[in-house]
Amino acid sequence: MARNYRHRQAEIDLITRRGALLVFVEVKTRSNAAFGHPEEFVDEKQAERILEAADQYIHEQAWTGAIRFDIISVMLQPEVSIHHFEDAFY
Numbered sequence: 001m002a003r004n005y006r007h008r009q010a011e012i013d014l015i016t017r018r019g020a021l022l023v024f025v026e027v028k029t030r031s032n033a034a035f036g037h038p039e040e041f042v043d044e045k046q047a048e049r050i051l052e053a054a055d056q057y058i059h060e061q062a063w064t065g066a067i068r069f070d071i072i073s074v075m076l077q078p079e080v081s082i083h084h085f086e087d088a089f090y
Helices: 044-061
Strands: 002-007 010-018 021-030 066-075 081-085
Touching: 002 044, 010 044, 021 044, 044 066
Parallel strands: 021 066
Antiparallel strands: 002 010, 010 021, 066 081
């Protein structure tokens, strides 16, 4: 439904719809795990900004259905791996 949706200082990477469910997705990529896994870099402050932007999007679209917040974690080395964390926060 949207990509790189911005509201004030927040950005939501992807907004998708799965049937009656609206999903807000944060995508995190790291070249390797030397400093931690990508999903560990969504801190409380960033989650709060995403929630604020999601509230704005919900208001703009007059969405009344269920919502979910996911994280997609992409690790590039030693080999490419992608993990999808449903209901990652909120």
